[in-house]
Structure formats: C-alpha cells, structure tokens
Amino acid sequence: MAESEGAQRIDGKAIAESIHQSISQEVATLKERYGKVPGLAVVIVGERKDSQTYVRMKRKACLDVGIKSFEADLPATATEEEILDQVLELNANDEVHGILVQLPLPKHVNERKVLTAISIEKDVDGFHPLNIGNLTMKGRDPLFCPCTPKGCIELLKRSGVTISGKRAVVVGRSNIVGMPVALMLNNLDATVTIVHSRTKDPESIIKEADILIAAAGQPLMIKGDWIKPGAAVIDVGTNAVDDSTKKSGYRLVGDVDYKEAKKVAGYITPVPGGVGPMTIAMLLQNTLDSAKRGFAKEAA
C-alpha cells in the first residue's frame, strides 16, 4: 500500500530478464539463418574477488542466452605485452564479436593502452575514445554505447518517461557512467546539467530535475526532499555500508535515500535490482548487435 502512494518502482531485474529473453530468441534466429552465434570474450587479469564475480556473471549470462563465451584468464603477473597480444588475437578472431577487458587491470599495466587496442568494431563496452567521440558529435553514431548509461536510458524508455524537452540532472561525471549518460540524454533532446564534486549547492540544481541520474558513488547523498515531485530517479550508485543486522555485515544502498525519495518521485529504481541487472543485459545487446553487423557483412 505504501508503495502505491508514491513512485512507480522501476523493476530493473524484470526488465533485464525480458531483454535477455528477446536476445535469446534473436540468437536462435541468427543460428538458424547463418549457422553461427554471437561470441563475447571477457578478458580477466589476476584474481581480484570482485572482478571474478563480475566476470562469472557475464559469462553465465552469455551461456543463458546462447552467446558463445570466450574465456581469457591471465595471471596477475601477465605483462602489458601479453595482455595486448591477447587482445589482438581476439581482434583477429572472426567468432568473437565483442571484447571486454575487466577493469581494473594490475597496476603495472597501462589500462588506456589496452582499452585502445580493442578493435572499435568489437568495443562492446563502448569506452574506446573513437566511440565516445562519435557519441559526443551530432550527426555521428557510435558503434556501441557504454552499457550502464544505455541501461539507464532503456529503463526510462520502458517506463514511458519522456526525455525530450525535460530537465535532466546527472550527478557524477565519470567516463563509465556520468559523462556518457549526459551525452545520451542530450542527444535525446533533454536539457542536461552535470553536477559533480566541485558543484556548489547541488541540492538546488537537483531539485529542478525532471530526470535524475545519480552516479556519484556517495551513499544516500541525495535526500528525499531534494527530489522534484514526480521526477524519474535512476540510481546507479551501489555502495556497501556497514550493517550488523546482516550476516555479511553490510548492505547495499544507492546514492539516493530510496525510502524518502519514493514518496516524492514519479518513478524510481531500487538498489539493488534497478540499474545493476541492466548493465549485463546491455552488454549482451551490444554483442548481439555487433554479431548482426558481422554476419550481414560476411553474407554480403
């Protein structure tokens, strides 16, 4: 009952699942038509627990929808050259339509150099500067949009939120979320403001947002009374905070005070179960799109 009085909860988990289903169907159709399936290579270097979890989730998601998963696991001691060689080998492999290098890489490796080595035609993470340049420029289209920002836009669209002409505020300006989502909202004709750590009085700016994307990585930074009544709130933050009532000793919270914000907002994503599941769904979508381009080219 409380829920129905306030914001519509955007169920990212359910939306991601329905995207997985339609990808699964498309993969089956491709297999029938071309006798081939899309392939995604996930490169991991070293044994960070969190990275291993993410990579396992991505590989499992591939299997679930019928995308072929290529594993490239390098030891933490791998040299930059060995990693670059691995990327070049995957660039040359026709069965691989997407390459993702799990970040962070070990400190002795130049991350930028490795990411820039990925063929832009397989850059399913969308972080190659040429893809970002084409996302920034009017009249050009990137081959891929970064997955988490693309997931945010998808959640808005599937919830029936109009973007064109709306005031959008993006909190955070990272390469991975804040900046690309701001560019995508601008491309969709929202009037966008980017709020960041140097912004004075962020509250007054956030209060004007019809669409709020919170991607600051600051637990519960955005209070309920900062939300404009009826606003669509997409919370990208996933912050672990101590919680002695949990077995694990912590719980996950967003950048937005969900409990208070949902009383005011029109639409809101929970954490977890909001943006999180969309990132992998969009990764699969980018891989599928890449494979479709590849198969069409080969068939031509």
Place this chain on the structure above:
Amino acid sequence: MAESEGAQRIDGKAIAESIHQSISQEVATLKERYGKVPGLAVVIVGERKDSQTYVRMKRKACLDVGIKSFEADLPATATEEEILDQVLELNANDEVHGILVQLPLPKHVNERKVLTAISIEKDVDGFHPLNIGNLTMKGRDPLFCPCTPKGCIELLKRSGVTISGKRAVVVGRSNIVGMPVALMLNNLDATVTIVHSRTKDPESIIKEADILIAAAGQPLMIKGDWIKPGAAVIDVGTNAVDDSTKKSGYRLVGDVDYKEAKKVAGYITPVPGGVGPMTIAMLLQNTLDSAKRGFAKEAA
C-alpha cells in the same frame, strides 16, 4: 561613461593581437633553434565567397606571425578521391604541422570522410572524433581543442574570470562550438548546462549562469534581463541583420542583446571584436603547439 557603469568589455581583438605577438616570438625562437618554422595547410574546395574570405584571413595571419602557409586550392568539381589524396599528401609532408579543410565542402563530397582522413596529429581544428573523444574523457587529453571554444576559454581566463565551481550555461550544442565548449568548461570544474532548441523556458536557466556562452546563431535571442548580475557573457553569435543605414545593407549582431546585457553583466564580449578574432589566434596556437611537438620528436 556608460561603459564604466556596466560590464567590463572583453576586447577579443586586443587579446588576439597580443597572442599573435607572442606566437610570432615563439616562431622566431623555433627558427633559431631548429632552422625550421611551423607550417599550416589550408585546403579550400570551390569558390564560395565567404570561404575564400576566411581562408585568405587564415593565410594572412600565418604570414604575419612567420608560420609557413601551404595552399591547396581545388576546383568545385574536385572528386572526393582527389580531395582525400590532397589530405593524405599533406599528412605525409613533414613541413606541414596543421591541416585545415575549409567547410562547407561541395555537396558531392562526404565531409566526415575527408575530416576523418586528416592525421590526428595535424588536426589543428580539433574536430577529429578521436580528439573529441579524448576531450570528453577524464584522464585523457586531446592533441588539439577546437579553436572557437578554446578562444572562449582563453577570453575568460585572460579576463580573470574564475571557472571552477561556477554555474555555466552554454546555449547551442553544435559540434563546432556548443558541445566542445561545454566539455572544456566541465573539465575546468564548472557546473555546466547545455540549452538548445528543445529546451523549455531557456530564460530561467540562463538567468542562473555565472558564465554564459551564447552559441545559438539566433540574433539577439538573449535579452538583457536574462543575464545574472555580474555574469561573464561570451557571445559567439555572428548574425547578419538588415540595416538600411549601413552601406552594405546589413550589420553584425550577436546572440545577446549587447546594449542591454552590458548594463547587468560583469564581463561581456562585443560582436564583432569579441570571440571572432580569437578563432584564428587559437588556430595559430594549435599549429605552433603541433610544430613544437614535431620538432621535439625529430630532435629526440
């Protein structure tokens, strides 16, 4: 007297001249040290009167500061391949440190293809998507920033306007001015909003700007009472409006109502004589910087 009551007039012409002078000195120093001078190639296709005027101004500015000007004048009937060949030839020419293709190109030519063919190390216009991508991404630096946006920032800095932490509003989102200047302001820690043709109630947003960059190409669109008292106003607009009292039959006006705005603003650029002269100054600066990189590399 009226002037002293209101905004400080930012004299772009004088600032550009002082930049020309210091470039001229640096060119002389380079010539002494390396026995070589920077080179700029300006490619023009066809005989549009306005393009010819711009190209002539650019070439003359080169001569004035001691930069060697390479002329590449192609007929309006030149094929795309001929233009591309010309660009590739200039890419390979060690004496050329900057290549600028005057736009617009004739309709039968793919402008994007030609611009992307320019070596990013000679892209003094800063429009290559890889340069724009690197401008967009935190932790990366483009080899060149687009000239007009760079000129706007230079005017603010030389006028002593603080950018970090300020609210900046950019009116217009073109590839050439609006978008790159917004990115540059964000990189300098301003809180940036981009206002465009689909923005509802632009007046209320513009009123909050400590720094206003007007690049909409809409004559006198921004009224005096839209300006926040004390704001720094950079007017990129250069619009010809009918004026029967002039011999030419027209006069140039900006996007801002200068007469009214200067009563309220803290700083303001006139049109003409504000941003205009800075574009060529920044083009020369980009060419100089490119030559310095080239000479240092050759000497290493």
